[in-house]
Amino acid sequence: MVRxxxxxxxxxxxxxxxxxARTDWATSAHxxxxxxxxxxxxxxxxxxxxxxxxxxxxxxxxxTRLLLIADTHLPKRAxxxxxxxxxxxxxxxxxxxxxxxxxxAALDALEARATRLVAVVGNNDHGMLRERLPEFATMTVxxxxxxxxxxxxxxxxxxxxxxxxxxxxDVLVFGxxxxxxxxxxxxxxxxxxPGSPTDRRRQPFCTYMTAVVEDGELASVDLHQIARPTxxxx
Numbered sequence: 001m002v003r004x005x006x007x008x009x010x011x012x013x014x015x016x017x018x019x020x021a022r023t024d025w026a027t028s029a030h031x032x033x034x035x036x037x038x039x040x041x042x043x044x045x046x047x048x049x050x051x052x053x054x055x056x057x058x059x060x061x062x063x064t065r066l067l068l069i070a071d072t073h074l075p076k077r078a079x080x081x082x083x084x085x086x087x088x089x090x091x092x093x094x095x096x097x098x099x100x101x102x103x104x105a106a107l108d109a110l111e112a113r114a115t116r117l118v119a120v121v122g123n124n125d126h127g128m129l130r131e132r133l134p135e136f137a138t139m140t141v142x143x144x145x146x147x148x149x150x151x152x153x154x155x156x157x158x159x160x161x162x163x164x165x166x167x168x169x170d171v172l173v174f175g176x177x178x179x180x181x182x183x184x185x186x187x188x189x190x191x192x193x194p195g196s197p198t199d200r201r202r203q204p205f206c207t208y209m210t211a212v213v214e215d216g217e218l219a220s221v222d223l224h225q226i227a228r229p230t231x232x233x234x
Contacts, residue, residue, distance in 0.1 A: 001028050003053050004022075005097055006079055006107065009043075020184065022197060028069075035109065043066065047124060061217075063212060063214045063219075064093050064094060064141050064142055064213040064214075065091060065092045065093050065094075065211075065212055066092055066093070066094050066095075066096060066098070066141070066211040066212070066213065067085075067088045067089060067091075067092035067094070067095045067208065067210055067211065068098070068173050068192060068194040068208065068209035068210070068211060069081075069095070069096070069097050069098070069208045069209075070098035070099060070122075070150075070174070070176075070194055070195070071098070071099070071100040071122070071175045071176065071195070071197050071198075071199060072097070072100065072101055072102070072106055072196065072197060073100055073101075073104075073196070073198055073199050074101065074102060074103050074234070075103055075104050075105075075117035076102055077199040078198035078199075079107075080195055080218050081198065082198070082226050083165070084224070084226060085197045086113070086207055088210060088224075089110065089113055089114050090113070091210075092114070092115065092210070093115055093138075094109070094114075094115070094116040094117075094118065095110065095114040095115075095117045095118070095119075096118050096119070096146070096148050096173050097110065097117065097118075097120070097121075097124070097148075098119075098148050098149065098150055098173050098174050098176075098193070098194070099119070099120045099121050099124030099125060099149075099150035099175050099176070100123065100124045100125060100150065100175060101119075101121075101124075101129055103126050104128045104129050106134065107129060107133070116138050118135050118136070118139050118148055119135060120131055120133055120134055120135055120148050120149060120153075121133045121134070121135055121149040122169070122176065123150065123151065123176070128161060129140070131178035133195060135149070135150070136149045138169070141213045142213050142215070142216050142220060143169070143170065143212075143216035144213050144216055144217065145168060145169050145170045146170065146172070147169045147171070147172045147173070148172075148173045148174070149172065149173075149174050150175050150176050151174065151175075152172070152176070155177075155181075158181075158183075158191065159185040159186065159189075159191065160185070160186075161184045161189045162164070162185055162191055163189055166189060167187075169188070169232075170189065170218070171188065171190045171218060172189060172191050172192070173192050173193075173194070174192070175193060175194070176195060178195055178196040178203065179193065179195060179201075180191070180193055180194065180195040180207050180209075180223050182186035182221060182232045188193065188227070190218060190219060190221075192211075193220045194208045195207035195209075195223075205225035205226055205227060206224075206225070207223055207224060207225055208223075208224050208226070208228040209221060209223050209224065210222050210224065211218035211220065216217065
């Protein structure tokens with residue numbers, strides 16, 4: 001599996017380093033590989049997220065903090081993400097975005113700041129966004145199988161549809177409705193919609209979710225309310 005991030009060392013704009021995971025994460029048999037363009041990695045929509053040997057301080061507790069967001073609709077619905085969301089980006093080991101970015105600049109900003117980002121396109125995403133992001137992405141986080149997609153259809157019958165469509169997942173993160181959702185299907189698939197941090201529509205608050213994966217289980221999921229989206233990176 002290949003995991004990518006922007007590196008701290010000086011490289012020309014747009015160039016990335018990819019962490020190539022070998023069989024044993026506990027050994028030093030790992031290397032950073034230079035890719036001229038991140039597009040070489042974006043074609044892959046399946047990721048494995050495991051604590052790497054450079055993050056030794058947090059690798060022992062097997063706890064991974066997640067941030068779930070969707071339907072950001074920048075800059076139409078807000079000039080920027082709320083400051084509390086940027087703070088949550090900084091606190092998370094993995095950010096999941098379930099589509100409807102609208103502006104590619106939002107993707108660039110989140111890629112630059114997030115430790116890890118897994119994202120998909122929504123129905124309002126076009127052009128460069130569709131060239132860079134898939135419609136469906138999966139990843140394994142400490143053994144927990146997660147998927148991200150924008151749309152799951154109407155609320156009625158959602159659990160049965162998702163059970164049939166995603167038999168290999170433990171958690172599915174989705175968006176589109178701007179309505180927070182947290183249910184578990186008869187098969188045990190956890191369905192999570194974080195709502196929107198910038199466009200509440202008919203909801204009382206703008207929202208996002210945080211979650212914790214601990215020892216291969218989804219230990220907690222919290223829905224956070226934003227009274228009023230005030231943009232600006234903290």
